[in-house]
C-alpha cells in the first residue's frame with residue numbers, strides 16, 4: 001500500500017494585484033485502493049490543489065507538505081512526480097501541435113516506466129483501451145487534443161490513466177461537460193483502472209452526478225481553500241439535496 | 256499552441272466587409288472559393304480585377320502579374336528596403352550581393368549520380384541556359400550577368416531511378432567569402448523520373464540561379480538544402496517551367512547560414528501540371544531565413560500545393576515566408592492551396608508569414624491559404640512533463656512532430672534520415 005499525504009497546505013499565486021492566497025490549510029491522506037471525492041463550488045481552490053500536487057509552476061507553496069510514502073513530493077520536478085506514480089487528469093487538457101497521440105502515448109509511457117514498452121503488446125493495449133473508451137481508432141493519428149471536443153479530451157485523459165497505471169490519480173472535473181453516455185464510459189474507465197491496480201483516486205467534482213458511477217469511500221467538502229466538512233458517501237447525498245449554500249453562508253458569517 | 260497571429264483573408268472587392276474571413280489558425284482547412292464566390296459574386300467573371308490579400312494590400316508593386324523581370328541587372332533600381340520584395344531582408348547583411356561585382360570564385364560542385372544522368376560544366380553561352388525563367392529581382396539578375404560557367408544536369412527521356420535512394424546529388428561547397436555568382440540548370444526530359452539534391456555547405460557569399468525544366472509527362476523532385484556555415488550569405492532564385500501533365504516537387508530546407516533567401520517560382524507550360532512545394536526551416540539566434548515563393552497559374556487545369564513549416568529558437572532568429580499565388584484569367588480549373596506554419600520556441604525570435612492569393616478568374620476548382628504562427632508555451636510543457644517527460648524530451652517531441660510533416664514528404668529514406676538528424680542537431684545545439 002502507498003500513501004499520499006497532504007499536510008496543512010497553504011498555496012498562493014502571484015497576480016497583477018499582488019499575492020493571492022488560495023489554499024488555506026488543507027490536510028488530506030489518501031491510500032491506494034481508496035477513492036476520495038472532493039466537492040466544492042467554483043473558485044474554492046479545487047484545481048489549485050490538483051495543480052499543486054502535479055507541480056504546476058504557477059502555484060507557490062507557502063507552507064505545509066505533500067509526501068508520497070514519506071518522500072517529499074514538493075521537492076520533485078513535474079516529471080519526477082509523474083514517474084513517482086502521480087497522475088493528473090486535467091480540467092482543461094491543452095493541445096500539442098505536431099505530436100500524434102500514438103507518438104505522445106509511447107513517449108510518455110517510456111518516460112514513466114524508464115524503458116520503452118514492448119511494441120507488440122503496447123499497440124494492442126492502446127487499441128483495446130481506446131475501444132473500451134469508445135475512442136475511434138483514427139484518433140491515434142491525430143495530434144494530441146488538437147480539435148478534440150471537450151468530451152473527447154476527457155476520454156483521452158482517462159485513456160492515459162488506464163495506460164500509464166499510476167499509483168494515485170487526481171481527476172479534476174473529469175465529469176464536467178460530459179453527456180450521460182460519455183460520463184458512463186469515462187466512469188467505467190476510472191473504475192477499471194482502480195480495480196486493476198489498487199489506484200488511489202482523488203475525484204474532484206462540482207456535481208454529485210458522477211458519484212452514481214464512481215463510488216467514493218470518503219467525501220470532502222471544499223470551501224474557500226479549506227476542507228469544510230468530511231464524511232462518507234452519505235455526505236454526497238446531502239450535498240445533492242442541499243447544495244453548497246449552507247457552507248457558503250457559514251463562510252460569509254465567519255468572515 | 257498559443258495563437259500569435261491570424262492571417263486575415265480577403266477575397267473579393269476590398270469594400271465588401273462580408274468577404275473578410277478569418278483563418279482560424281492551425282486547424283484551418285482552407286477556403287473553397289466556390290463556396291464564398293458564387294457565380295453571382297463580384298469576384299466571378301468580368302468584374303474581377305487583379306487583387307491581393309495579405310501583406311500586399313495597398314503596396315503598388317504587390318501584384319506578381321506586373322513585377323519586373325529582366326536578364327539585365329541595370330533594369331532593376333537599387334534596392335532600398337522599402338520594396339514589397341525586400342521589406343523583410345536585412346540589406347546590410349547581404350554583403351554586397353545587390354551592389355558589387357560578383358566576381359568571386361563560385362562554390363565548388365561535386366557530383367554523385369547514376370550512369371544514365373549527365374552532369375556537364377558548360378560556358379555561359381550554352382543554348383540551354385535561360386530557358387526556364389527570367390530573373391525576378393536585382394540580386395538574381397546580378398548573378399545572371401556574372402556567372403562564368405554553369406552546371407547542367409540532364410535526365411534522359413523516360414529515365415527511371417533504380418530505387419528510392421537513387422538520387423543525383425550536387426554537393427555545392429563554398430570556398431571563400433568574396434561575393435560570387437553561380438548557375439545550375441536541371442533538365443528532366445519527357446516522361447523521365449528523378450530526384451536531384453542541391454546540397455549547399457561550407458561558407459560563401461553567393462547569388463545563385465537554378466533553372467529547372469520539367470518536360471511533358473516528367474516527374475522531377477528537386478531538394479535544395481542550405482546547411483551552410485554560420486557566416487554564409489546565400490540568395491537563390493529557383494525557377495521551374497512545368498510541362499504538360501508534368502509533376503514537380505520542390506523541397507527547400509534551410510538549416511544554416513547568416514542570411515539565406517530562397518525565391519522559388521513555378522510556371523506552367525501546359526495543362527495538367529502538378530506542383531508541390533515544401534519547405535522546412537529551423538532558424539537559430541541571429542539567423543535570417545527568408546523564403547518567398549511564387550506559383551504563376553497561367554495554364555488551365557493545373558494544381559499547386561504549398562506547405563512550409565518553420566521552427567525558430569534564440570534571440571534575433573528571424574524567418575520570413577511569403578507565398579504569392581497568382582491565378583491568371585486563362586488559368587481556369589486551377590486548384591491551389593498554400594499553407595505556412597511557424598513554431599516559436601523561445602523569446603526573441605520572430606516569424607513573418609504573408610500568404611498572397613491573386614485571383615483573376617472565378618472559374619477555378621479551389622483556392623485557399625492558411626498561415627499561423629504559434630508559440631510552444633508553458634502549459635504545453637507542463638502537460639508533457641506531467642506525463643513523465645523531462646523538459647528537453649518534451650520540447651524535442653513537439654519540434655520533431657511539427658517538422659516531420661515536411662520531412663516525410665521527401666520520400667528518399669537516406670535523405671529523410673539525414674534531415675531528421677539535422678533537426679536533432681539543431682535541437683541539441685540550441686537552448687533546448
Ligand SMILES: Nc1ncnc2c1ncn2[C@@H]1O[C@H](COP(=O)(O)OP(=O)(O)O)[C@@H](O)[C@H]1O
Nearest residue numbers: 013015022040041042043044045046047048049
Ligand atoms: N492563474 C490564476 N490567476 C488568477 N487567479 C487564479 C488563477 N488560478 C486560480 N485563481 C483563483 O484562485 C481561486 C481558486 O481557483 P481554482 O483552484 O481554479 O478553483 P476551482 O477549481 O475550485 O473552481 C479562484 O478565485 C480563482 O479565481
Ligand SMILES: [Mg+2]
Nearest residue numbers: 046047091173
Ligand atoms: Mg477547477
